[in-house]
Amino acid sequence: xxxxxxxxRSSVASQAHREPDAVWNDDFYSGYWSFDPKRDLNxxxxxxxxxxxxxxxxxxKLSANQLxxxxxxIYAAELSKEANARKLKGEARTTWxxxxxxxxxxxxxxxxxxxxxxxxxxN
Numbered sequence: 418x419x420x421x422x423x424x425x426r427s428s429v430a431s432q433a434h435r436e437p438d439a440v441w442n443d444d445f446y447s448g449y450w451s452f453d454p455k456r457d458l459n460x461x462x463x464x465x466x467x468x469x470x471x472x473x474x475x476x477x478k479l480s481a482n483q484l485x486x487x488x489x490x491i492y493a494a495e496l497s498k499e500a501n502a503r504k505l506k507g508e509a510r511t512t513w514x515x516x517x518x519x520x521x522x523x524x525x526x527x528x529x530x531x532x533x534x535x536x537x538x539x540n
Contacts, residue, residue, distance in 0.1 A: 490536035493518060497533060 496517050500510045511526050520528075 486532075486535065489518065490532050493529070493532045494536035 493514065496514050500514060503513075505513055511529060512522060514529060515522055515524055518529075518532075
């Protein structure tokens with residue numbers, strides 16, 4: 418009988434009658450947490466932190482291409498102001514700006530809008 422009594426007081430026996438493993442260090446920890454990366458993480462905040470580092474994604478070639486795109490967007494913004502001064506609108510404006518940028522005239526107008534958006538965003 419004494420051995421059974423001691424077994425109840427042993428550390429192993431006391432652990433068997435403790436609270437379940439869901440409570441650990443007085444903080445609630447769910448052992449049944451189903452991790453969903455789309456729902457459980459704020460990806461916009463994580464992306465903003467990564468962008469804040471300002472680390473180049475690749476080597477000098479990417480940087481050169483980004484610089485060329487930035488210069489093109491600045492030039493496109495100047496052309497847009499000049500087109501306004503010439504009072505060009507619609508198809509004539511798009512055609513004139515594409516010619517000045519050295520783009521194919523079959524280029525979609527959306528591409529021109531993307532270039533102008535870069536100049537406004539400062540990217």
